[in-house]
Amino acid sequence: MGYGRKRTVLLIRNGYLIDPEGGHTGPGQLLMAKDRVVAVLGPNEPVNAGMLERTLDAKGCLVTPAFLDLHAHLREPGFEHKEDIASGLKSAVAGGFGYVCAMPNTSPVNDNPIVTHYLLQKAKALGLSELLPVGAATLSQKGERLTDFHALLKAGCVGFSDDGRSIDDPLVFQDALIYTGQLDTVLFEHAESKRLGGYRGIHAGIVAASLGLEGSSALSETAVVARDVEILRHAKGRLHLTHISAKGSLSYVRTAKEEGLGLSVDVTPHHLLLTEEALAGFNTTPKVNPPLRMEEDRLALLHALKEGLIDAIATDHAPHTQREKDTYFEDAPPGVIGFESAFPALYGLVEKGELGLEKLVSLLSIGPAGVFGIKGIGLKQGSLPNLGVWRVLKEPSPLPPARYSKGKNCPFVGVETKIKLQAFIADGRVVYEHERGFGA
Amino acid sequence: MKPVPHFLDIAPLRLELLERLIERGFFFKRIAREAPERLKSPLCMEKRLVLLFFEPSTRTRTSFSLAAKQLGFDLQPLEPGSMSLVKGEKLVENFLNLGKLGFDVAVVRHPSSGALHFLSRHIGVSLVNAGDGCHAHPSQALLDLMTIKERFGELKGLRVGIVGDVAKSRVARSDIHALKKFGATVSLIGPPHFVPDTLEGPGVKVSHDLDGLLKGLDVLVMLRIQTERAAYDPLLSLSWYREAYAITLDRFSSLPGHAIVLHPGPVSLGIEMDEEVLKLDRCLSYTQVENGVFARMAVLEWAMEGRGRCC
């Protein structure tokens, strides 16, 4: 046997394994150590594991690698009433996310190594999901002077972004891209132009027109995407466009990818599942930037997803309290939460035959991992020992409000789903179970 | 919180209610002429009403004041002053404080679309919308309906053109909803950034050519062009706007002989409308002002129906 007795701690039996790399999809067993998946076995293969801390019966469950979220707001430091690292990472685990990119728009902004260290220390002490800090691209995210990419990378940042806004100054944007090439990192761009009417949280479509709200047109995104691709063509480097929302952005993405430029993109569950109609009646919950757009945009994103043009699904988990969202539309902060609802809501696409299950799992795991070149996410011997165990329900049941996030702004509450997270394994240990929460 | 009637928006109102309010408006108009002492309504007497305008207004504010006084309301003059543009939570808090003074109905104008819909979820007092952002100005729509109906007897089948910055006009939005309910068809006319295609829908067409439409209109609603905006709005060339969309005597003569012109006021003379047009019999902007008081009386009385004092 190729695995040492002492180091194996957990056996997962009777599960249906979903390996996004297509290797081991089907019934099977997983034997885990604290540092890796030790063995992938057939359903009836005898297990000679010696001292097991635990055996988890995954009958009726899908077993997936832990997901990686490229885009989340954990709000700490500075906005702990909305979320903190503990509540955020618990919520991530309860959504099957084992790796979470934390955007830098906190207070203070993560634009220097002190903040980066703070985040990493806090997260490490929890022993839940791994926090992957995204450093600010410019000081205080003002879009003026670049941060010290080198120092932030050394501190543990995985990429850079001024998320929440675009880098408007084309020269600053170009310089940032040049650095990504030199330092082998990635720049995340929230492509939306304020000057062209972006950041209004509602699409400039029929719903905004009927409510008398000024909306953000697709142009406020596509014009920035076009510029970004053109600058990338000249500066080289690595660019990741996050939460693409408009159909018109996709042609630029396609061109850039065909040319072999260093471009990757993600879309969010809300842009894949909802449209501007969700904002009817001044509903502030689904107010997001960039806004939910039209059905034709949604379908184009879904199509691009299937086609392989889109690299990843990212939640843009952006918690706000009930009180903050309960106000008149223009006063409401933009953002929805997404960790706990992402997979259950997206699973509806699988149920409807609109997206393959392996493809969906891939877009939440190895897809986003590929953006940084992170290796080891999967269900193979030697993979990272972080997994989600998902119970497939016989009857659809309405998605409950988020259990762990402090944010109450989930647009999918009440949506019927046929899947829920049964257990989550981090570092080869069961850290969360649906019935027991984190208490076990 | 027990439900209280709010008058927030034309869109959700049933046609029968609108018809009733219009008839009631005409009733008040008749009584005002015949026996003004009978205008006071037992539903409204001694009831307390506040006017809260978070945005400057003379006409609408005066109109509501007159309506309230004639119905016998105890009118509370309140200046929101520093309350304007506060966060939603603070807005509710301020309202609840006002509520402690005890009032039955609040007539509110707010610069943000949907602000009253938000308030109505938190306030146990009847709210009457005197204009919220670019969203709705339902009492204006009601007085426009009265004015048009008074002239034509029937609204069904009328062809109405609304000219101006429709995208930013709460008057236009409420007029559109109201006119559609009565079976009129609406053309929205102006340059593309004033009348985007997203405003189009069943019974509502978007056009950038006023001259081409004049012959086929029964009612022309001219919206005010805010000249102060032109100073900083690079999209708006006043001379060009005037050239293409102003109602001049010349254009007026292209309208059918029975057609009328409305304007919610105040008019930017020499911009969207010429003084000569304003003086014509078939320009009914003064009738609108007159009807405005009666339409608002109908609304305020309705808001008091079937409810006791609260707050």
Ligand SMILES: [Zn+2]
């Ligand atoms: Zn974000």
